Amino acid sequence: MSSLSFDRLGKSYDSVEVVRQISLTVGEGEFVALLGPSGCGKTTILRMVAGLVQPSTGRILIGDEDVTALPPNKRGLGLVFQSYALFPHLTVFENVAFGLRRQGVAAAELKRRVEDALAMVRLHAHGGRYPRQLSGGQQQRVAMARALAPRPRVLLFDEPLSNLDAQLRDEMQIELKRLQRSLGITTLFVTHDQSEALSMADRVCVLANGVMQQFDTPEEVYHRPATAFVASFIGKPNRLPGTIAGRDGAGGTVRLGPGCTLASAHVTAAVGAVVEVVIRHEAIHIVPEGADGLAGTITLRAFNGARVHYVVRLDEGVELVAETASSGALAALAVGTAVRLAIAPEAVFAMVPA
Amino acid sequence: MSDMMPRRPTAIAAWAVIVFLQVPVLVVVLAAFSTTSYLTIPPQGWTLAWFGKVLSDPAWLSAIRMSLFLAAGSTVVALVLGVAAAYAIAHRMLPGSEMLTALVMAPLVMPSVVIGVAMLQYFSLIGLRGSLVGLLCAHVVITVPYIVRSALASLGGLDASLEEAARVLGATGLEAFRLVTLPLIRPGLVAGALFAFITSLDNVPVTIFLISARQTTLPVLIFSSVEMGVDPSVAAISTLLIVVTGLVLLVAERRTGFHRFI
Amino acid sequence: MRPARHGMALAAPLALFLAAFFVMPVLLTLPTSFREYVPGMGITAGSWTLGNYREILADSYYREVMWRTLGLGAAVTLACVLLGYPLAFMIARGPARWRMPMMMLVIFPMMLNLVVRSFGWIALLANRGLVNNLLMDLGLIAAPLKLMFNLTGLMIGLTHIYLPFMVLMLVAAIQNIPRDVEVAAMTLGSSRLHVFTAITLPLTAPGMLAGSILVFVLTISALVTPRMLGGPTFKVMATLIYDEYMQTLDWPTGSALAFVLSGLAIAIIWASSRLTRRWAGTA
Numbered sequence: 001m002s003s004l005s006f007d008r009l010g011k012s013y014d015s016v017e018v019v020r021q022i023s024l025t026v027g028e029g030e031f032v033a034l035l036g037p038s039g040c041g042k043t044t045i046l047r048m049v050a051g052l053v054q055p056s057t058g059r060i061l062i063g064d065e066d067v068t069a070l071p072p073n074k075r076g077l078g079l080v081f082q083s084y085a086l087f088p089h090l091t092v093f094e095n096v097a098f099g100l101r102r103q104g105v106a107a108a109e110l111k112r113r114v115e116d117a118l119a120m121v122r123l124h125a126h127g128g129r130y131p132r133q134l135s136g137g138q139q140q141r142v143a144m145a146r147a148l149a150p151r152p153r154v155l156l157f158d159e160p161l162s163n164l165d166a167q168l169r170d171e172m173q174i175e176l177k178r179l180q181r182s183l184g185i186t187t188l189f190v191t192h193d194q195s196e197a198l199s200m201a202d203r204v205c206v207l208a209n210g211v212m213q214q215f216d217t218p219e220e221v222y223h224r225p226a227t228a229f230v231a232s233f234i235g236k237p238n239r240l241p242g243t244i245a246g247r248d249g250a251g252g253t254v255r256l257g258p259g260c261t262l263a264s265a266h267v268t269a270a271v272g273a274v275v276e277v278v279i280r281h282e283a284i285h286i287v288p289e290g291a292d293g294l295a296g297t298i299t300l301r302a303f304n305g306a307r308v309h310y311v312v313r314l315d316e317g318v319e320l321v322a323e324t325a326s327s328g329a330l331a332a333l334a335v336g337t338a339v340r341l342a343i344a345p346e347a348v349f350a351m352v353p354a
Numbered sequence: 355m356s357d358m359m360p361r362r363p364t365a366i367a368a369w370a371v372i373v374f375l376q377v378p379v380l381v382v383v384l385a386a387f388s389t390t391s392y393l394t395i396p397p398q399g400w401t402l403a404w405f406g407k408v409l410s411d412p413a414w415l416s417a418i419r420m421s422l423f424l425a426a427g428s429t430v431v432a433l434v435l436g437v438a439a440a441y442a443i444a445h446r447m448l449p450g451s452e453m454l455t456a457l458v459m460a461p462l463v464m465p466s467v468v469i470g471v472a473m474l475q476y477f478s479l480i481g482l483r484g485s486l487v488g489l490l491c492a493h494v495v496i497t498v499p500y501i502v503r504s505a506l507a508s509l510g511g512l513d514a515s516l517e518e519a520a521r522v523l524g525a526t527g528l529e530a531f532r533l534v535t536l537p538l539i540r541p542g543l544v545a546g547a548l549f550a551f552i553t554s555l556d557n558v559p560v561t562i563f564l565i566s567a568r569q570t571t572l573p574v575l576i577f578s579s580v581e582m583g584v585d586p587s588v589a590a591i592s593t594l595l596i597v598v599t600g601l602v603l604l605v606a607e608r609r610t611g612f613h614r615f616i
Numbered sequence: 617m618r619p620a621r622h623g624m625a626l627a628a629p630l631a632l633f634l635a636a637f638f639v640m641p642v643l644l645t646l647p648t649s650f651r652e653y654v655p656g657m658g659i660t661a662g663s664w665t666l667g668n669y670r671e672i673l674a675d676s677y678y679r680e681v682m683w684r685t686l687g688l689g690a691a692v693t694l695a696c697v698l699l700g701y702p703l704a705f706m707i708a709r710g711p712a713r714w715r716m717p718m719m720m721l722v723i724f725p726m727m728l729n730l731v732v733r734s735f736g737w738i739a740l741l742a743n744r745g746l747v748n749n750l751l752m753d754l755g756l757i758a759a760p761l762k763l764m765f766n767l768t769g770l771m772i773g774l775t776h777i778y779l780p781f782m783v784l785m786l787v788a789a790i791q792n793i794p795r796d797v798e799v800a801a802m803t804l805g806s807s808r809l810h811v812f813t814a815i816t817l818p819l820t821a822p823g824m825l826a827g828s829i830l831v832f833v834l835t836i837s838a839l840v841t842p843r844m845l846g847g848p849t850f851k852v853m854a855t856l857i858y859d860e861y862m863q864t865l866d867w868p869t870g871s872a873l874a875f876v877l878s879g880l881a882i883a884i885i886w887a888s889s890r891l892t893r894r895w896a897g898t899a
Contacts, residue, residue: 052518072521085519089537098533102524150523358798358811360706368706371699372718375725375779378736381746385739439630447623454627457634464642465837465881467854468874471861475648475871476641491637498630527622556729559839559854563861573731580735580844584742592732599727603720613719 002063002153003028004049004186009058011044011210019044020210021058026154029184031177033191033201037233041210042190046158049188050079062153073102078147082159084139086131092118092142093127099150117149118142120179137168144179155180157189161196173200194234198222206230228268228276228351235280238320242277244269244350254350257316260294264348276353283347284322286310286330286339293340296320298333312341379596385589404590414575414591421572425554428493429501429547435494436501437543441531443502444509458502461495466559469495474563484566492560497550504546508539541610548606552599649872659868668872678856682876685852688770689836693828695775696782700827704786719787726780734844737773738764741845765847773845774835781834782827789823790816822895829888833881853877 005025011018019041026032034042047053049060051072059068067075078099087095096114105113118124121141131139140160147155160176161169177200180187191197197204198218206213206221206229214226225231232239245261246253252267254277262277269275287293299319300311308331310322322341324330333339360368389399408414439458443451461469473492474483482488512535520530558573565574572591579588606612649668652660672678707718725733740746741763748760763769793816801811839854846855853873860870 050518050522052521071526072518073524073526075522077522079519079522081515081519083513083515085513085515087516087519087534089534098520098525099523102529146519146523358709358795358808358816360702360710364702364706365710367702368710368718371703371779372721374699375721375776378733378740378776379725379728381739382732382736435630435633438626442623442626445623448620448627451623451627454631457639458630460634461638463833463882463885465833465854465874465877467837467839467857468642468878469638470839471857471867471870471874472641472645473637474861475645475867476637479644491633495634495638498634502630552727556731558731562858573729576729576731576735577840577844580731580738584735584738588735589739592729592735595729595732599729600724603724603727607720613716613723 002065002186003030003061004154004188005061006045006049007059007061009045009048009060010056011041011048011053012056018210019048019055022207022210022212023058024205024212024215026186026188028186031180031187031189031200031202033189033197033204034207035191035194035197035204035233036207037192039209040207042192042207043158044210045207046079046156046188046190049154050077050156051075076150076153077156078150078152078154079156080140080143080147080158080160082162084131084143084160084163086139086142086146088131090130091127092123092129092131092134095131095142096127096146096149098146103150113149117145120148121145136164137172140164140172141175144176148179148183148185153186155185155187157187157191159191160189162191162193169196176200198234206233208233223346225349228278228349228353231266231278231349231351232276235282236321236323237278237280238284240277240279240318240320242275242350244271244273244275247271251345252350254348256314256318260314260316260318262294262343262348263345264350265345266349266351269350269352273352275350278349278351279320279343279347281309281321281323283343284312284320285342286312286322286324286333287342289338289340291340291342293342295338295340298335298337298339301333301335310339312339314341382589382592383596385586386593388586388589404586405594408587408590408594411587414572414587417570417572417575420569421555424489424493424571425551427490428497428554429550431490431494432498432501432550433543433547436498436546437505440502440505440509441535444506445514455502455506459499462499466496466557470560470563473560477564484564486569489561489564492564493554493557496557496560497554500549500553501543501546504542504549505539508542509535512538544610545606545612548602548612552602645871646875648867649875651868653866653868655866658865668868669876671869672872672876678873681851681853681856684767685836685854685877686880688767688774688852689832691771692774692778692835693832695771696779696831697824697828699775700779700782700786701824704783704790707783707787708790722780722783725776726784730777730840731844733777734773734841737769737776737845741769741772764845765850767850769845770842770850770852773841774838777838777841778831778834781830785823785827785830786820789820789827792823793819822892825888825892829884833884837877837881 003025006022009022010020022045034045036042044053048055051067051070055068059066061067062075087098090098093114096117097110100110100113114127115124118127121144123138123141123145126134126138131142134142143160161172164172173196189197189201198221201218203216204218204221205215208229214221214230221230222234225234231237240256242254242256244252244267245255247267247270250267251263251265254262254264254267254275256262256277294314296312296314298310299313302309303326306326307323308326310333311319312322313319320341384397386404387400387402388397389401390397439454442448443455473488477483477485477488516534516538517530520534521527525533556573558577561571562574562577565571572595576588576591579585603612648659650664650666652663652665652667654660703718703722707715707722738745742748743760745763747763751757752760797819798811798815801815806814837854838852839858842852842855843858846852851859854877857870857873857877860866860873
């Protein structure tokens with residue numbers, strides 16, 4: 001097992017910089033997710049690590065070894081593709097054996113290791129089948145067994161769960177995480193799905209336009225976004241136009257409309273600046289009439305099982321989405337009910353729009 | 355609600371056209387077994403004599419050998435040159451690949467007779483006129499478009515991450531091609547090679563300008579025999595070609611689903 | 617990790633080969649067409665002339681052959697569309713169990729040697745051929761019909777040769793029509809005929825055009841079938857080029873004819889690709 005580091009890693013295509021000077025280290029046995037919208041450069045980074053794309057600048061190190069100039073077959077990595085990329089003309093057994101055969105592993109040991117890998121993903125009975133005879137979830141697990149069988153130094157995932165349906169995806173998240181833990185393998189996981197990144201990774205690296213926005217634990221990234229991008233990308237945000245009415249240390253007051261101001265703990269603009277105000281749905285708490293908070297009226301209620309969403313129109317005309325648990329007194333408010341909204345200053349981000 | 359399915363008149367027209375397509379083939383086969391030198395329906399008698407005559411004639415045998423050699427040789431050379439180039443084009447490994455594709459396909463656009471006369475002049479100039487090497491090169495020019503076309507189609511349908519997966523799993527570039535790409539594009543290549551083989555075997559308009567007096571190919575020999583007058587031994591050799599083509603087509607269809615690649 | 621250097625190494629052998637054995641021959645033939653040919657003496661050195669091209673465009677015999685070639689191309693193309701469409705429709709839309717056998721019966725003659733197929737037509741169409749014998753035996757005609765060495769023979773033979781190409785193009789075009797579109801038209805009250813003329817036919821037009829271009833270009837370039845069914849007298853451009861090179865040895869006129877023929881073929885393909893692109897743009 002080895003750590004994986006990038007040192008000012010960058011990539012340009014025809015003078016367009018798609019990855020800019022990324023430096024980070026994935027510790028031994030650590031699970032790091034690269035999270036960002038499509039086109040943010042995360043897949044390019046992964047492909048540079050795998051050796052499928054040559055970096056324009058910077059270095060890639062596995063352990064202490066500089067692998068920047070090595071071809072993919074000399075890097076000792078495992079890669080699980082979004083499309084799985086199972087070899088359609090080979091059986092499941094031969095797919096998993098492919099990497100071992102390249103290493104020249106002897107027949108008896110090869111058989112044992114392929115069977116171990118297949119048992120690990122609970123497919124020991126499927127070695128003789130062809131990929132097309134398997135379900136999507138099973139193909140996904142074969143891809144994982146194939147990547148793991150040669151005992152790679154680092155495991156790479158390129159959106160491996162995006163082709164699965166929602167329920168299977170949740171199951172695979174847990175299974176994948178458990179497998180990674182039990183093997184203690186250094187893992188880099190590329191995804192655009194924030195819940196996937198937050199629930200599986202030890203640390204999350206958020207990327208936008210090739211630039212690293214924040215690299216921290218899921219909790220920090222979620223609760224203390226470092227940039228406006230992270231604040232609006234993670235969670236389900238309300239985005240409202242506003243102006244800065246006052247400053248107070250790192251925070252201040254934001255005006256959403258005439259007579260409607262909010263305290264914010266995160267203000268990055270000067271007084272009078274036009275900003276985007278970002279408040280997550282679940283950070284807006286509905287409190288009984290008479291308590292402290294912004295006054296408004298419920299205009300829409302949507303029940304989605306675990307949660308209830310309310311669209312609340314403030315008296316000033318601004319609309320916000322609030323979210324509560326789907327049981328309890330606050331879950332059954334009718335459209336037209338007058339309510340008050342309590343919003344903690346820590347949950348309000350006022351940033352100059354990018 | 356009836357769908358847009360063909361009705362009876364369409365079906366009758368379709369079968370009539372199918373019959374039209376087979377008629378000259380049937381006539382040739384019947385003529386080959388007929389005792390008279392001119393065909394009548396029904397034939398006046400049956401014989402295998404014409405086949406015996408053709409297969410014991412050294413001129414026909416040498417033409418058959420020549421044609422098979424040219425077809426096999428040009429197909430192999432076209433495969434090697436064509437698949438390599440198609441790989442580079444399909445993987446966008448070089449600038450100006452559209453120009454290369456256009457160049458490769460140009461012999462299909464150019465009238466064959468023009469290629470024939472151009473090569474006749476060129477080979478006269480460089481001293482390859484009537485030589486086997488010249489003829490072989492000419493056949494590679496006319497067969498390579500089919501190889502490149504089928505290779506490009508097969509490579510285009512392939513998930514690019516398959517080769518990448520092989521590379522990451524420790525295969526060198528050549529191993530990845532041999533172990534993953536090649537087996538997956540093989541059906542398309544077999545179909546393309548077959549098409550190339552038949553194209554070479556079939557060719558008259560280029561070949562006729564380039565052959566020497568001593569060595570000729572089977573279709574050119576049939577062609578010049580017909581110019582002399584219709585002879586049942588021509589029907590016999592044609593029947594052999596028909597049978598071989600039919601068998602090859604059937605086997606190819608069974609093995610590769612040939613019709614998908616045309 | 618795919619440097620252009622590797623791409624060059626892979627593509628260079630074929631590119632060089634084609635440069636040496638295709639581009640060079642064609643380019644070197646071009647000067648010949650501007651040379652003067654003197655009967656009995658061959659090509660005169662030193663002088664350059666446009667005379668060969670002028671002669672082709674002005675001489676009534678060459679003009680007749682050219683118009684005949686183009687007319688033949690148009691007629692064969694039309695015949696291929698008319699005969700090919702019902703067959704293609706049947707293959708694309710007919711009972712599934714007939715699809716493969718019909719497809720095989722289309723591909724089989726296409727794969728078959730051109731000379732053999734033309735030979736079959738000679739056996740059928742000659743003065744003492746099967747068709748004439750049959751008609752005379754039945755008492756329908758007194759003297760043999762002239763079915764060969766004229767336009768009729770060439771039409772029949774060339775249509776037979778190039779029909780499979782058209783059918784394959786049309787099958788692909790018909791199979792590409794989304795069935796929902798036709799069903800939608802029917803639910804909107806269209807009759808079968810109206811669905812065909814308003815939906816099916818326009819949607820297969822690009823395929824029909826592609827097939828027509830192919831058949832037309834192949835027909836005007838054809839050498840073997842016109843030679844075998846047209847005989848030594850009824851000439852088209854390709855057979856004329858052959859005669860200039862192999863019999864009269866007038867290479868300058870032959871090469872000028874060859875470039876006129878190539879120019880026609882390339883111009884037609886170029887024009888059609890422009891047209892197709894415009895269609896694709898509006899679709």
